[in-house]
Amino acid sequence: MTKDLRQAALDYHALPTPGKLSVELTTSAQTQEDLSLAYSPGVAEPVREIAKDPEAAYLYTGKGNLVAVISNGSAILGLGNLGPLASKPVMEGKSLLFKRFADINSVDIEVEAPSAERFIETVAAIANTFGGINLEDIKAPECFHIEEALIERCSVPVFHDDQHGTAIVTVAGMLNALEIQGKDIRDARIVCLGAGAAASACCKLLLAAGAKKEQITMLDSRGVIHSGRSDINAYKGEWARDTEMRTLDDAIEGADVFLGVSGPDLLSAEQLAHMADKPVVFACSNPNPEISPELAHSVRDDLIMATGRSDYPNQVNNVLCFPFIFRGALDVRATRINEDMKLAAVEAIRKIAREPVPDSVRAGYGGVEMTFGAEYILPKPTDPRLLPEVASAVARAAVDSGSACLPYPEHYPLKAI
Numbered sequence: 001m002t003k004d005l006r007q008a009a010l011d012y013h014a015l016p017t018p019g020k021l022s023v024e025l026t027t028s029a030q031t032q033e034d035l036s037l038a039y040s041p042g043v044a045e046p047v048r049e050i051a052k053d054p055e056a057a058y059l060y061t062g063k064g065n066l067v068a069v070i071s072n073g074s075a076i077l078g079l080g081n082l083g084p085l086a087s088k089p090v091m092e093g094k095s096l097l098f099k100r101f102a103d104i105n106s107v108d109i110e111v112e113a114p115s116a117e118r119f120i121e122t123v124a125a126i127a128n129t130f131g132g133i134n135l136e137d138i139k140a141p142e143c144f145h146i147e148e149a150l151i152e153r154c155s156v157p158v159f160h161d162d163q164h165g166t167a168i169v170t171v172a173g174m175l176n177a178l179e180i181q182g183k184d185i186r187d188a189r190i191v192c193l194g195a196g197a198a199a200s201a202c203c204k205l206l207l208a209a210g211a212k213k214e215q216i217t218m219l220d221s222r223g224v225i226h227s228g229r230s231d232i233n234a235y236k237g238e239w240a241r242d243t244e245m246r247t248l249d250d251a252i253e254g255a256d257v258f259l260g261v262s263g264p265d266l267l268s269a270e271q272l273a274h275m276a277d278k279p280v281v282f283a284c285s286n287p288n289p290e291i292s293p294e295l296a297h298s299v300r301d302d303l304i305m306a307t308g309r310s311d312y313p314n315q316v317n318n319v320l321c322f323p324f325i326f327r328g329a330l331d332v333r334a335t336r337i338n339e340d341m342k343l344a345a346v347e348a349i350r351k352i353a354r355e356p357v358p359d360s361v362r363a364g365y366g367g368v369e370m371t372f373g374a375e376y377i378l379p380k381p382t383d384p385r386l387l388p389e390v391a392s393a394v395a396r397a398a399v400d401s402g403s404a405c406l407p408y409p410e411h412y413p414l415k416a417i
């Protein structure tokens with residue numbers, strides 16, 4: 001990061017007031033009468049209603065439009081396990097994105113928990129305060145057990161964004177990128193560098209989209225995950241291949257796709273040069289990708305290159321998903337975010353990239369031309385169509401798959417914000 005960008009980022013977070021969020025009132029609190037309704041004695045009435053029927057919380061409190069972003073800080077972006085407090089700027093950032101893109105109120109919660117069980121207990125104990133729980137930046141393998149346990153224990157949707165938000169956007173972008181390159185996902189040889197939260201979910205959803213398991217080679221920090229390894233857990237074991245390949249050098253030879261969800265600068269120019277014709281490179285590690293776009297483009301002129309960052313073309317980042325999938329889920333009061341809802345989000349996001357881009361989006365990105373192609377495989381997060389189209393698709397899938405407690409909303413499609 002340049003010195004200028006570093007200082008600008010620190011100033012952005014410090015000024016005009018520290019942090020990125022504040023709380024606002026939604027009702028009048030000026031007069032004696034207001035106070036007697038907002039607080040004692042009036043507040044007792046909704047209390048009694050909710051005690052009789054917990055569903056009344058959706059009528060008398062902000063629960064239905066409130067999502068908690070919760071982390072233990074164990075895998076903050078690609079920066080590693082820096083602890084809960086250090087994760088706060090990222091979690092505030094996710095809350096900012098919920099509000100900005102989907103008008104969902106959101107608070108960040110950073111949990112000091114000495115074990116996965118303590119983390120689960122803490123989140124389960126507070127979950128009912130919220131309409132949904134977005135788990136963030138929790139490392140593998142604990143993240144899998146934590147999410148599974150919380151989905152079982154909570155009556156509101158629990159979604160580990162680094163798994164499923166990332167997978168949804170990755171698959172949407174991958175289907176578009178492969179199509180532009182004239183390749184079929186069913187034939188694509190895929191190398192996934194990283195074997196954690198994002199990697200596992202991305203590869204599972206790639207399979208659901210048509211990829212072949214025997215064509216996916218996954219690597220962790222010790223190399224290729226193969227059937228001869230005795231040092232891997234059951235989650236990694238799902239991806240073990242019977243193969244002689246051991247290193248990224250071996251795996252990358254002739255590969256059509258490189259998916260990086262690992263760490264910075266792990267794919268070299270030489271390795272990229274050994275990929276198949278017309279490769280697709282998603283170097284998604286944040287803030288620094290597995291290979292920089294500058295280096296990648298200096299080696300190959302036939303590739304589609306994407307990163308997780310906002311400052312290059314083709315941002316593959318879960319911001320394109322989590323605000324909108326939660327909007328749809330909250331509006332039909334889905335109890336879970338299921339596979340149908342995820343696949344509906346993939347299709348909705350993917351489709352928007354093929355349509356003409358509104359001028360308002362181009363204006364926010366320096367007026368550059370954006371047409372479906374190698375430099376534009378996914379919509380920008382500021383695209384006003386994401387909210388109505390993704391939320392509608394997700395809400396419809398929730399209703400049709402039986403995950404919704406409410407019917408498809410009469411006020412849909414939503415207006416862009």
Ligand SMILES: NC(=O)C1=CN([C@@H]2O[C@H](COP(=O)(O)OP(=O)(O)OC[C@H]3O[C@@H](n4cnc5c(N)ncnc54)[C@H](OP(=O)(O)O)[C@@H]3O)[C@@H](O)[C@H]2O)C=CC1
Pocket residue numbers: 075076077078079137138139140161162163166193194195196197198199219220221222223260261262263266284285286287307308309316317318319
């Ligand atoms: N663009 C986006 O939307 C998103 C990007 N990401 C990025 O993906 C990365 C991983 O995040 P997440 O899955 O949540 O984290 P996890 O901690 O769950 O997983 C990290 C994985 O990266 C592997 N890894 C680390 N160093 C290397 C290396 N030198 N070679 C190969 N593999 C390595 C680890 O290997 P081992 O198992 O051996 O420790 C582990 O499997 C981060 O950089 C993050 O920023 C994540 C979510 C969304």
Ligand SMILES: CC(=O)C(=O)O
Pocket residue numbers: 076077078137161162285286308317318319
């Ligand atoms: C984008 C994101 O969630 C991550 O890099 O962890």
Ligand SMILES: [Mg+2]
Pocket residue numbers: 077136137161162
């Ligand atoms: Mg994350």
